[in-house]
């Protein structure tokens with residue numbers, strides 16, 4: 001691995017006598033790790049990630065794309081160091097919060113937050129780049145939580161609803177030094193001027209979104225880079241210029257995490273994961289007053305729909321309507337959902353249930369993948385074997401179906417994947433075109449899943 005000279009000098013000045021061990025670690029393969037969703041409650045026979053209850057190191061990399069359980073949102077492939085966020089949330093932010101994950105695509109930290117935050121929390125997961133926001137939407141919908149919205153906004157847009165959030169998670173775009181061994185392109189793109197540009201952009205991102213955070217609210221700032229410009233210096237700037245204090249996180253010495261004055265660093269020669277810097281701050285500055293919700297008295301556009309209603313667990317749930325689309329939401333979030341729809345026109349909010357077309361209601365895959373589905377016994381279901389499940393996800397027609405002419409839920413190992421419309425002698429596959437598996441298997445599937453151990 002050919003490392004830029006300035007990077008070597010800069011990182012040596014951070015690591016001193018540890019440099020050789022660090023340089024050696026960069027030559028070794030990066031660990032492969034996953035994090036389980038609560039759709040799959042099992043303990044796996046792999047090494048646990050010490051700082052995340054649902055995280056595991058896998059013995060080898062597999063072709064996740066061909067595992068139906070991956071598409072079902074049963075787990076997320078996530079680098080181990082990043083899963084430290086789970087530890088921070090569970091030890092410091094235990095009460096319900098309204099949270100904004102500002103730079104969220106492809107969704108690693110957001111899916112983690114959806115499991116780690118108090119269940120009565122609400123998450124706005126945002127991504128500035130439209131194509132990446134679509135991938136984020138897909139991953140969040142596969143994860144299956146309902147207390148979430150995905151938006152495609154610039155950080156400064158969040159000033160529209162001042163002091164709305166109790167928690168900001170800002171995983172800023174960075175120079176990516178911590179990804180060098182996983183992604184050699186990151187080395188080619190690295191330069192001192194890029195580091196300087198990243199540092200400025202990161203300050204802009206945080207200060208643009210700062211008014212959206214309540215006084216006393218939390219900021220979790222992270223990068224996957226080592227240099228001080230993008231980490232310690234930016235944290236000092238946030239503390240001094242924006243008004244915040246750093247919160248101490250108690251860690252176990254055996255984890256190999258390096259504590260610096262301004263945060264926590266993961267170096268691959270000490271901690272089992274890739275490079276990461278993360279810190280927890282609390283806003284001390286006075287925040288602007290939350291704006292009165294002018295829309296609150298209009299409320300949401302509620303819909304009544306007999307077919308859709310059967311998926312609601314109880315009276316606490318309602319059905320909202322945007323255009324011809326219905327979504328399920330917990331009534332507890334009604335006001336915040338109204339505000340978010342008004343201010344940020346989210347890509348989706350709650351659980352997208354389906355589309356009304358004339359007299360027909362076409363259920364959406366997001367409903368099938370939603371955790372609401374784990375509690376319903378009401379729909380006709382077809383459980384596919386692995387090769388049929390892969391064909392279904394490739395948006396091919398499947399041969400395994402029954403006589404009932406209606407929408408049927410497709411599952412694999414009883415975990416939902418999507419819907420077909422059964423026409424009697426054939427079926428229509430309703431899996432979204434944008435989500436389908438493009439990898440060709442020529443009919444032969446060598447099935448490997450980290451969750452099913454033979």
Ligand SMILES: C[S@@+](CC[C@H](N)C(=O)[O-])C[C@H]1O[C@@H](n2cnc3c(N)ncnc32)[C@H](O)[C@@H]1O
Nearest residue numbers: 103104105106107108109128129171172173205
């Ligand atoms: C490190 S990645 C986020 C990874 C994500 N948090 C996860 O865990 O999967 C940073 C994200 O910031 C987005 N981004 C780039 N420029 C930005 C800007 N000026 N403001 C906000 N976000 C930006 C990128 O598109 C990228 O998706």
